[in-house]
Amino acid sequence: MSVRQTALQLSAVYFDDGHFTKDLTLAVAIPSESQERQGYKCLQVYLDDCIIPLLSKMGFTCKLFENSVSDAGPFLLAERIENLNMPTILTYGHGDVVLGQHEHWKPGLSPFDLHEEGDRLYGRGTADNKGQHLINLQALASVMEVQGKLGFNFKVLFETGEEIGSPGLKEFCDQHRQALSADVFIASDGPRISPHSPTIFTGSRGGINFDLVVNLRDGAHHSGNFGGLLADPAIILSHAIASITDSRGQLQIPEWRPTSLTQDIRDVLAVLPPIDAGFELDSDWGESSLTMAERVFGWNSFAVLAMKSGHPEAPVNAISGYARATCQLRYVVGTEANDIISALRQHLDNHGLQSVDIIQAEENPFPATRLDIQNPWIAFIAASLERTCGHRADLLPNLGGSLPNVCFADVLGLPTIWIPHSYPGCCQHAPNEHLLKSTAxxxxxCMTGLFVDISVSGQQIITGSKYSAL
Incomplete structure (x- = not known):
């Protein structure tokens, strides 16, 4: 049996004998919530108890770093250098999770107790991101056990604040450029298009959050005595939001309409299967001239995340003096990120809505990134995944969501390849988060086969020489 077949068999036994579920149970049990201060101590515990032992067993040297941002979680940098002339891969994972939201999970489930039900493994972090990086590291372990080596160099970067905007990550990458140098970046996060087929994406949409605020006066006033005499901030805010898109969500601000949906990107998106979200999508929402795939992977989208005026939980007959909406623009490469807020300001002013203030969120937004789809690593990885699973991998120019890919693509200057192991219906960031066992x-x-293939042919990619088809 070949090295590849032996490594694949070893990974299959690891999963089928329940070791994957056991290891994921231990990872999920650590409530590493980065959005709450009480979860901060668990960020370190996750690295100490779950990640460092696994990497150390494979001969990695591991080093922890404090975050340059105060009150933000630590970083872990680990490496196994076998030969400086071999290809070097950098991977990434985040050990933090969003809030557990205990009270909203369905009966019998708890966010930090792994629960197996049919094809689903329920628990916070199963899909985002503990289950995904566990898959990659265990695939690496199988290759190590079979070969006694990797056949390439491997570097691992873990952060513990991705769910709060990756504070300090960009600065860390900038400060440690040499230590993080590599030939390619390969990591896993986000969903596949379909749970049944591998997906490759090479970047992500950017995301910028801001509040629209109408603050006209202190306190509320009787709607009977003052109706028709006092401007209603909720109505003004509603007109502001309505001016940004039309009734089906099509963007009305010219600067927010990207220029990068070129024919080569359309061709890539045209062959994708329908997005398998596990629930019905609205085909009549968004840009009418675009396909559904083009709307989420090749275009920008505006959303109102929350809004409030008065006291919705106990309304009274009064005109509020204040209204607020938290909004977001997800944007692709081809959108001038620095012009997003100024274009919105000009748009609102042109519509006579000068009383609407724009307050940009304090956290730094993730810029949009995208790798040239002709990069040779894409074809190599796609061929490897197809060889293992027997059918073509779905290729996206970028993820619909946002990731800190700019740190690896722009700061470190690496070709970035993401291979997600979840699916759109995984309830990521919501109650009942889960990972599908069949997908995992x-x-x-797939990752085991990929690492074997890189050990055999990775050198040919980085030298630009011809390599045999996988």
Missing amino acids: RQALL
């Missing part, structure tokens, strides 16, 4: 098993085998 296929992903484990």
Whole structure:
């Protein structure tokens, strides 16, 4: 049996014998919530108890770093350098999770107790991101056990604040450029298009959050005595929001409409299967001239995340003096990020809505990134995944969501390849988060095969020489 077949068999046994579920149970049990201060101590515990032992067993040297941002979680940098002339891969994972939201999970489930039900493994972090980086590291372990080596160099960067905007990550990458130098970046986060087939994406949409605020006066006033005499901030705010898109969500601000949906990107998106979200999508929402894939992977989208005026939980007959909406623009490469807020200001002013203030969120937004789809690493990885699972991988120019990919693509200057192991219906960031066992098993085998293939042919990619088809 070949090295590849032996490594694949080893990974299959690891999964089928329940070791993957056991290891994921231990990872999920650590409530590493970065959005709450009481969860901060668990960020370090996760690295100490789950990640460092696994990497150390494979001969990695591990070093922890404090975050340059005060009150932000630590970083872990680990490496196994076998030969400086071999290809070097950098990977990434985040050990933090969003809030557990205990009270909203369905009966019998708890966010930090792994629960197996049919094809689903429920628990906070199963899909985002503990289950995904566990798959990659265990695939690496299988290759190590079979070969006694990797056949390439491997560097691992873990952060513990991705769910709060990755504070300090960009600065860390900038400060440690040499230590993080590599030939390619390969990591896993986000969803596949379909749970049944591998997906590759090479970047992500950017995301910028801001509040629209109408603050006209202190306190509320009787709606009977003052109706028709006092401007209503909720109505003004509603007109502001309505001016940004039309009734089906099509963007009305010219600067927010990207220029990068070129024919080569359309061709890539045209062959994608329908997005398998596990629930019905609205085909009549968004840009009418675009396909559904083009709307989420090749275009910008505006959303109102929350809004409030008065006291919705106990309304009274009064005109509020204040209204607020938290909004977001997800944007692709081809949108001038620095012009997003100024274009919105000009748009609102042109509509006579000078009383609407714009307050940009304090956290730094993730810029949009995208790798040239002709990069040779894409074809190599796609061929490897297809060889393992027997069918073509779906290729996206970028993820619809946002990731700190700019740190790796722009700061470190690496070709970035993401291979997600979840699916759109995983309830990421919501109650009942779960990972599909069938998807996880296929992903484990795919990553195992990929690492073997890199050990055999990775050198040819970085030298630009011809390599044999996988």
